Every structure is written in structure tokens, then in C-alpha cells.
Amino acid sequence: MSEKGENDLEALLEQAGEEWRARAADGRRRSVADGVVQAVRDSGSGPSHAGAAWTTARLRLAAVFVAAVVLVASGLAVHWATRPSGAIHLVAKQGDVRIDRGGQEGTAIEAGAVLDTGARGSAIVTLDDGRVQCYMARNTAVAVVSSGEVRLDSGRIWVNVRTDSGRFDVRAPGLDVVVTGTRFAVSVEGGEGRVFVVEGSVSASSGGSGQSVGGGSLAAPRPGGGVDVTIPDAPPAWVGQTRAEFEVLAATRYFPSGNLSGNAE
């Protein structure tokens, strides 16, 4: 490429730029000097006060923003703090059900109560003012730690957690399950917990190491920590059995309308 050629391109750009500036200047209606000075006057009692007025407006905006953040944070904190305070009820039972405190069907259960179903017993406990339904199959022992947490010591449970519920925890031997709005079953077999998620997802952990478990997945503790997640071709037999038992007991003793979906209420 010749030097002359390079200069030609720049000369052409310079000429085009000059024409462009002239054309662009044609679009200007007037000087903005008066508008700027007037805007400065309008923003305060005079030019020297415009900065203060502007700063004040920004400070007000910042204050509103901070207040909004505090409100939201407070709401979340209150929601979290009050999460376990909902009532716990034994809403249905059948056969042999032992409970160390309270225990009549349809009555409240104190936090910390331990429920134990015998060989022919089963029960439904609602927590968090009914937002969580927990079915206990036969030969199942559950400690209701709070309205937001149960501990499964043995047996099988079926759990519906409504989407408007707060965090709900299920602790089983070697396995911790954290949920917000889902349906799942947990059982203890061979001294170890396992969870099968039907809808939504849960967070399952063991030994401090956990992961999310989605619908249709089965999670069990891994030796040495963590969980193994598999996706079986079909739900394990104990899951279907537990769910069916829950629906039968609920339909006959608790939900006459037939509304068995925890999330549909």
C-alpha cells in the first residue's frame, strides 16, 4: 500500500467528517446555554446551590432504597424466625400409635414429641399450620423436633410440603433432607435413611456434603460422606406403598373431600 493511498483515505475521512459536522450542526436548534443556566437555577436558589439540591435529591433516593432493603431484610428475617412456630397436629391415626406427649386424634402435639406407630398403626401429622403433611407408615418412629423439622428414626414416611411453606427439614440416620414445596418419601432401611423425590426438588446431605435431588431421583448416603443419587426406572416399591397408605388413611380419616395434594390447597 502506498503512502499516497493511505493519505487519500484519511483525506477522504477528514472531508466526510467536515461535511458530517456541518450537517449535524444543522440539527441544532439553539444554544443550550440558557437552558442549562435555567435548569441550574430551578434546582435551587441559585447556581451555587444546585449541587446541594442535587445531592439532597440523591440522598433522599438513597434513603428510600436503604429503607426498602431494611424492610425486605426484616421481612425475610421474621419469616425465617417464625418458620417453626406453626401448630403441629395429629390429624389422623389408625391402629397402634404411641406418643410421649399429647396424642389424641385431632389434637395439637408439642414440639419435641416422639411418635411411634406399631405393627398395625399409621398416622398423619400436620406441621406448620397444615402446610406440611407427614404420613407415618407402620413400625415408624418420628420425633417432631419443631414445626419445621422432623427426625425419622425408623420406618417410612410420606411428606407433602406446600409451596407456601417455609423450609422444612427431615433428618434420618446418615441423611439430612431440606425441602421447600415438594412431595417425597423417606425411609430408614438397614440403619440408613434414603429419600425418593416425587415432585420438585430437595437438598439431601450426609456428613456435611450434599446436593440437590430432583423429581424421580433416589438419594442415599455414600460411605465416607455425601449422597449417591440415582434415577430408577420406576419409584421403589416402598415409595408407592407408603403413598398409597397415606392416601387411604387421609381419604378415610382426614381429607373427606379427596384433596390429597399438599400443593393444591
Place this chain on the structure above:
Amino acid sequence: MVYPPAFPHGAGVPEHADAPGGLPPGLFERFQGGDEQALREVVVLFEARLFGVARLYARSAEDAEEAVQDSFLRLYVYRARIHGPEAVFPWLCATVRREAIRQSGTAWRRHEFPVDPADLVEMQGGVEGEQVRLAEAEYRAEVVRSGLAALRPKEREVILLRYFAGLQLKEIAAMRQIPMGTVGVLIQRALAKMRKRLADRGLEY
């Protein structure tokens, strides 16, 4: 390399071009002190050049004018943060660019200039009875359009700022907060790309 004068049209050309930032002695101090007349003088001094920068980024002349006015208002509000007279115009350029982009919205999110600069070049040539001038302007517009199409957004921007808005290298560097050497490299690379694109079309430059 010889660059064109920053703004050859008279209006807006700093009277004290050799003074720091192009501001007459004492004007910056009066402006920082909140003097209304100083504010007016600063606006008159820079508004034409600033309008040229804004017009590159704004959808219309009206949007550009509004961006220019907002930029001067912000300059006044934040005048205490301006370190010296030489920082005034680059600060205004950076602000007017941001304001115009904010107004033009989606076009810039697609890394496009809302106005094709070649269109304005072409329109300028349309003086009745001057057919030769019109033809030359149309030719230049076509060359500019073809060449700019070969450039990446950042290269296109420095070419337009340099040759169309008429900014100096140091002003582009201060406005975009990149080293002046980088601006020079970008311009040279862009010119080389434009030449190659034009050569592909049989135009030797």
C-alpha cells in the same frame, strides 16, 4: 500523520486553544466557584463540539441536544470533582456518550450506532444546482459506509470520534479512559481494515 483541526467551523472553537483544556485563564476557577456567567461561558465554549459527539450516539438531533444539556448540568453539579481545566471536555464527552446511549437504548445494546454517519455525509452534499458536489459527497458516503462496515464496534467508534466528531487523540483517550497509544493503534488498525475492504471492492486507498 496529520490530523484535521478538532473543529473547523468556527462555532465552539476555543478562543484560547493553547490554554489548558482550551479554557481562558481564570474561567475554570470561576466555574468551580459556582459563578453563573462562568457556567454560561463554558457551555458556549464546548456545546458545538459536544453536540457533534452526542450526535454520533443519539438517535436524533433532539436527543443529542438533550444529552448535551444534561451533561452540562451534571458538569456543574459535580464540578468539584473535576481536577483541572484539561479534564473538563473529556469529562463532558464521556458523560454525553453515556447519556446519549442511555436514551438510544436498544441500538447500543446491539453495538450499533443509531445513526449511519454516511447518511449525514450524503445529505450534506445535496445542494441544489451543485451536481458535481452532490456526486462527490455521495461517493464519499459510499466509501465511508463500505469502510466502516469492516470495523469492529470499538474501532468504528474511534474512527467516528476522530474524523467525524473531530476529537484529538488525547481527548478520545481521556474520554474512553484508554491509553493514547491504544487509541492510535486502534485507528491505524481500523484504517488498514477499511483499506482492505475498499480494495476488495476495487477501490485503492
